[in-house]
Amino acid sequence: MQKLIFLSLTLLFGRTFSDHPEFIDPTGTYLLKGEIKNSKIIGHYGELRVRLLDTITVALCFYVNKGSPGYESGSLMDTLQYVDNRVVYKPSNDSSCVIYFAFLSKSVEISKALTDPHSGCGFSPGVMIPAVLEKTSSDAPIIQDLSERGE
Numbered sequence: 666m667q668k669l670i671f672l673s674l675t676l677l678f679g680r681t682f683s684d685h686p687e688f689i690d691p692t693g694t695y696l697l698k699g700e701i702k703n704s705k706i707i708g709h710y711g712e713l714r715v716r717l718l719d720t721i722t723v724a725l726c727f728y729v730n731k732g733s734p735g736y737e738s739g740s741l742m743d744t745l746q747y748v749d750n751r752v753v754y755k756p757s758n759d760s761s762c763v764i765y766f767a768f769l770s771k772s773v774e775i776s777k778a779l780t781d782p783h784s785g786c787g788f789s790p791g792v793m794i795p796a797v798l799e800k801t802s803s804d805a806p807i808i809q810d811l812s813e814r815g816e
Contacts, residue, residue: 689750691715691723691768693799694806698702705733713766713773713798714806723747728811731792739788740812756787764793771800 692715699710718724723745730738745752752766761781767774769801776795777786787792 686750688720689768689770690717690803691747691750691752691766691773692717692803692805693800694802694804695773696801697729697798699730699732706730706736708732708796709794709796711798712777712811714758714808714811715766715773716805716808718744718749721747723752724808725752726808726811729788729792729794729796731789737789737792738812739785739792740810741787742808742810759766759784761788762786773798773800798816 695713695715697709699706699708702709709729709732711727713725713727715723715725718761724743725745726740726742728738728740730736741754741756743754745754750768752768754764754766756762756764761779761784763778764786765774765776765778769778774795774797777793779786783790785791
């Protein structure tokens with residue numbers, strides 16, 4: 666009976682609980698597209714570029730914009746650990762926040778954890794939101810400061 670339950674769980678989840686997730690090479694460019702209304706971008710839009718440096722390290726640059734009416738934006742660029750298809754970013758200017766990048770085969774899910782509900786994670790208020798960015802290219806991108814995009 667125990668073997669049957671274990672086999673059922675293995676089939677349901679696709680792997681045993683002791684296994685690590687299948688390695689995903691996150692290298693590429695990911696986009697978040699805002700909706701366009703009356704020639705204005707409504708809602709958040711942005712770009713994430715990631716380059717796998719070795720099996721446990723990535724370089725990335727990220728830009729996000731809040732959209733109309735204020736078009737507040739923020740960006741980051743760093744070299745971080747890549748473990749179990751995830752990257753964790755801790756802003757040096759905001760110790761009350763952590764940003765998570767969880768990579769899937771064709772997208773990345775971005776989320777945040779806060780100890781201070783007023784934290785912007787180092788970004789202007791309302792700029793950093795949970796989002797899913799779609800992978801548009803698997804080519805190795807140029808990692809560069811994207812902060813000038815909003816100007």
